[in-house]
Each structure stands twice: as C-alpha cells, then as structure tokens.
Amino acid sequence: MEAADVVAEELLCVEAELQDVQGQIQALLDRQVKLCERQSELKALLEECEASQDAVHDNRTTSTDDWSSNFEWDSRAEDVGFNVFGITSYRANQREIINAVMSGRDVLVIMAAGGGKSLCYQLPALLRDGVSLVVSPLLSLIQDQVLGLTTLGVSAYMLTSTTSKENEKLIYNALDKGEMELKLLYVTPEKISKSKRFMSKLEKCHRAGRLSLIAIDEAHCCSQWGHDFRPDYKNLGILKIQFANVPLIALTATATCRVQVDLMDMLHIPKCVKFVSTVNRPNLFYRVREKSSVGKVVIDEIADFIRGTYSKNDSGIVYCFSRKECEQVCGAFPFMLLMLHPLPNVCA
Numbered sequence: 001m002e003a004a005d006v007v008a009e010e011l012l013c014v015e016a017e018l019q020d021v022q023g024q025i026q027a028l029l030d031r032q033v034k035l036c037e038r039q040s041e042l043k044a045l046l047e048e049c050e051a052s053q054d055a056v057h058d059n060r061t062t063s064t065d066d067w068s069s070n071f072e073w074d075s076r077a078e079d080v081g082f083n084v085f086g087i088t089s090y091r092a093n094q095r096e097i098i099n100a101v102m103s104g105r106d107v108l109v110i111m112a113a114g115g116g117k118s119l120c121y122q123l124p125a126l127l128r129d130g131v132s133l134v135v136s137p138l139l140s141l142i143q144d145q146v147l148g149l150t151t152l153g154v155s156a157y158m159l160t161s162t163t164s165k166e167n168e169k170l171i172y173n174a175l176d177k178g179e180m181e182l183k184l185l186y187v188t189p190e191k192i193s194k195s196k197r198f199m200s201k202l203e204k205c206h207r208a209g210r211l212s213l214i215a216i217d218e219a220h221c222c223s224q225w226g227h228d229f230r231p232d233y234k235n236l237g238i239l240k241i242q243f244a245n246v247p248l249i250a251l252t253a254t255a256t257c258r259v260q261v262d263l264m265d266m267l268h269i270p271k272c273v274k275f276v277s278t279v280n281r282p283n284l285f286y287r288v289r290e291k292s293s294v295g296k297v298v299i300d301e302i303a304d305f306i307r308g309t310y311s312k313n314d315s316g317i318v319y320c321f322s323r324k325e326c327e328q329v330c331g332a333f334p335f336m337l338l339m340l341h342p343l344p345n346v347c348a
C-alpha cells in the first residue's frame with residue numbers, strides 16, 4: 001500500500017470518529033437543554049410547594065373562626081341579606097368574610113366560581129355608609145352586575161365608555177357632593193389608571209368620608225404569574241396608597257400561592273385576612289383517554305361513551321378544536337344533532 005493510501009485510510013477513520021463524536025456531543029447538548037428545562041420546572045414547583053406550606057400556616061394564624069362570632073351588625077346583615085338579596089343562609093366563608101370587611105380589615109378571598117363572592121362585598125357595601133368602588137375587568141361582567149343590583153333596588157352604577165353623559169354627571173356629582181344616593185360604583189381598571197378626572201372626584205369623595213369600601217374583582221389579573229394578567233390591574237396598588245384607611249377586598253376564583261403573594265404585594269395589602277375556600281367541585285372531573293388516529297374510530301368511541309354514560313334525556317356539550325371539526329362530529333351524530341350543533345362563534 002502506498003503511503004498516500006495509508007494516510008487517506010486513516011483520514012477516513014478519523015473523519016468517521018469525528019462524526020461519531022459530534023453526534024454524541026449533539027446528543028449531550030440536547031440532553032443538557034432538556035435537563036435545564038426540567039431544572040427550571042422543578043425549581044418553580046419547589047417554590048410553589050414551599051409557598052403552599054406557608055399558606056397553610058397563614059390560614060391557621062388567620063382562622064376563619066375569628067370572624068364567625070357575633071358582631072354588632074349581625075341583625076342588619078341578616079335583614080339586608082334576606083330583604084335585598086333574598087338569601088336565607090350564608091354559604092361557606094361568606095359570613096366570616098363580611099365580618100372581616102365590616103371590621104375594616106383588608107381581605108383576600110379565593111373562592112370557586114359561583115361560590116358567592118359578589119355578596120361578600122355587595123352586602124357590606126349596603127351596610128356601610130357611603131360609596132363602594134368595585135373594579136372589574138370586563139364591561140359585560142359589570143353590566144350584568146349593575147343590572148342585577150338595580151333589579152334588586154340597589155343604587156348601583158357603572159362608569160364606563162358606555163355610560164351616558166347624563167349618568168356620568170349624576171355619578172360625578174354623587175362622588176363630588178354626595179348629591180344622590182350611590183352605593184356601588186363599578187369601573188374597569190382603565191378608569192383608575194387613565195382618568196385623572198375620575199381619580200380626583202374619588203379623592204374628594206374620600207376626603208368627605210364617603211368612600212366606604214374598595215372591591216377588586218378577578219384580582220388574579222394583577223399578577224403576571226396568573227393566567228389572565230391585565231396591565232391596567234398593575235396600577236391598582238394606587239388605591240391602597242391613596243385611600244389607606246378604606247378596607248379593600250380582593251376576590252378571585254383562581255390564584256396559586258405564588259399569585260396570592262404577588263397580588264397582596266401589588267395591592268399593598270400585606271396584612272389582609274385571607275379566606276381560601278376549596279375550589280374543588282366534586283361533580284367536575286377530567287378523564288384522559290387515548291385517542292385513535294382514525295377519525296371514524298374516534299367518532300364511534302365518542303358515540304359509545306355518550307350512549308353508555310348518559311340517558312336519552314341528558315344534555316351535554318362536545319367541544320372540538322375547529323368549526324370544521326364541529327361540523328364533522330355533528331354530522332356523524334344524526335341522533336344528537338341538536339346537542340352537537342356547532343356554535344357560531346366557536347373558533348379553533
């Protein structure tokens with residue numbers, strides 16, 4: 001063999017080995033990326049677990065028992081509860097929350113959707129003298145609340161882009177001079193952060209001793225760790241700074257321990273009384289099932305599941321990823337056409 005052949009042969013071997021080593025390096029680099037990702041996940045998880053242990057401890061120190069004894073407003077609260085809101089008994093934690101608010105404390109409420117959070121600030125708003133300010137993120141939620149309260153005969157207004165000039169004047173006069181009775185005023189967070197005029201009227205209302213309560217609904221929107229962060233909620237910390245002596249109640253259905261800590265910090269309510277009710281709804285559960293890659297099989301399985309689990313008169317909803325899929329699934333279930341009719345606004 002010639003010298004050149006020997007060298008060429010070794011070169012081939014070296015190149016092959018180099019390729020092999022590069023493959024190993026790439027595999028190690030991929031593994032490193034995966035490990036780093038898992039490392040951050042585990043760190044976040046650990047933080048959450050530690051915060052959760054702290055929360056359990058906090059709950060012990062601010063026991064709800066402290067707020068379930070007798071208070072001077074008990075009979076008035078019962079009267080308003082029954083005659084205005086039509087309730088005959090309180091749901092879990094409602095009475096304790098109302099008592100804490102009535103005692104002038106800042107309060108953080110974590111309560112499942114539909115658990116009855118609104119009553120926790122609406123009832124104190126009627127018991128206390130003056131105006132209660134309610135911050136809520138969505139116009140539709142605000143409209144719904146104001147309509148509901150007005151129907152009950154409560155003097156509730158909203159100050160939003162949809163408010164008529166006439167009502168706006170009435171509201172400003174009520175804040176400014178206490179001219180008409182105004183018990184609950186709903187605004188979006190944008191009003192607090194963007195309207196100097198509104199803030200100056202609110203300031204006047206407070207100086208005259210007529211600002212009785214501040215309620216922040218859907219308070220998880222304050223936190224960037226939450227699932228629905230809204231930048232304007234970040235500015236709501238101003239409320240506690242400007243109106244330090246006015247009790248503030250923050251309410252949400254969904255806040256991890258990290259979000260709770262964050263929003264207490266952002267709203268400047270470090271010493272608030274915290275009420276955490278279980279968000280577990282035993283009637284709701286998830287089940288994960290393996291899905292076939294064959295469309296027809298999936299449809300058959302859904303049909304079998306529905307037939308086997310529910311009676312003829314039951315109703316339910318089948319969610320799909322897209323309008324097209326809704327139509328396909330709907331078409332495959334002629335016996336349940338009504339149930340599976342695609343919703344016009346369902347989007348992918």
Ligand SMILES: Nc1ncnc2c1ncn2[C@@H]1O[C@H](COP(=O)(O)OP(=O)(O)OP(=O)(O)O)[C@@H](O)[C@H]1O
Pocket residue numbers: 087088089090091094111112113114115116117118119253
């Ligand atoms: N103590 C009570 N007795 C009977 N009904 C109640 C009581 N408290 C609240 N409700 C009713 O329960 C329903 C849900 O209450 P509410 O809207 O305040 O829940 P929520 O916790 O604010 O829910 P979401 O998180 O979806 O906004 C309402 O119809 C309300 O009138």
